[in-house]
Amino acid sequence: MEERVKLSILLDLYGELLTEKQKDVMDLYYNDDLSLAEISEIANTSRQAVHDIIKRCHKLLVEYEEKLKLMDTKFKIQQVKKCLLDNIDDLSIQGESNLEKLEKIKKYIIDNI
Amino acid sequence: MEERVKLSILLDLYGELLTEKQKDVMDLYYNDDLSLAEISEIANTSRQAVHDIIKRCHKLLVEYEEKLKLMDTKFKIQQVKKCLLDNIDDLSIQGESNLEKLEKIKKYIIDNI
The missing domain is CATH 1.10.287 (Helix Hairpins)
Structure with missing residues (x-):
């Protein structure tokens, strides 16, 4: 499965376990396909901070799936x-x-x- | 539903999101029905620490259910x-x-x- 599609599904399944801000950033990136620059403008934060949130939440979502296997189910x-x-x-x-x-x-x- | 039964189900559903130690303590308390004193001896930790783990994990499990609703599902x-x-x-x-x-x-x- 394409990584972007997979992350979009994981976000749908485990998004509630993220903070509002994390969820919003991930949603803009994986579902609305916006660039880091565009998201940083919307979220009123630095491009680097957006990059870090995406990297961290990507890891979190993959870990949640390893543990709960909701996508698999x-x-x-x-x-x-x-x-x-x-x-x-x-x-x-x-x-x-x-x-x-x-x-x-x-x-x-x-x-x- | 009786609280102990509910927590046992939640532990089964979300236990993987806890640490090994947290899971073990919760398992001994909710599934094996041991007392705090008995668990503190097995886990080689204080009775107060066991109490704190149970209280914190009880809250965590209930929060996971509020967010993911796996028991409900x-x-x-x-x-x-x-x-x-x-x-x-x-x-x-x-x-x-x-x-x-x-x-x-x-x-x-x-x-x-």
């Missing part, structure tokens, strides 16, 4: 969801009542997993 | 799992092939969600 759940839906589609069900129930089950899976 | 997923299995049992499916497939789907849900 997220991808596994997505696979489980896809596999479940594929298996349901593979059933040869007849009868309107059953078909309706199956559609409800599929919708429930799509909405809740 | 865990319970929701358990409900989703139960609801899915109930809904599958509610289907009136006939035919050996379909019944086998449904059993496989149920086993897959039980093992993976």
Whole structure:
């Protein structure tokens, strides 16, 4: 996975563990794709400070993932969801009542997993 | 939920974010139900230090849950799992092939969600 995409996902999963300022800087860098110079202007801080925040938080986010593996779990759940839906589609069900129930089950899976 | 049970679950979910020593002390207190005096002997530290670790880590674990809501998510997923299995049992499916497939789907849900 591209590093920028990965960091954007990690920021989404673990952003609450950062301070507001750290989260804002990381968001501007990884999601809005702004340069250090642009972020330093918005955050009213030096380019070097922005660089340090990004470096430090990058390390923190990767460490959180090593410990809690939420991104890993997220991808596994997505696979489980896809596999479940594929298996349901593979059933040869007849009868309107059953078909309706199956559609409800599929919708429930799509909405809740 | 009883506080001790809740803290045991939080420790299971967020224990990796604590230091080894913090995790060990919390484990002895919340999972093995040892007294401060017993833990201080095992951990070779003062009773006061053990008390401070438990108090600080209790706060940390609750804060992690407020931010990441993994316990909340865990319970929701358990409900989703139960609801899915109930809904599958509610289907009136006939035919050996379909019944086998449904059993496989149920086993897959039980093992993976």
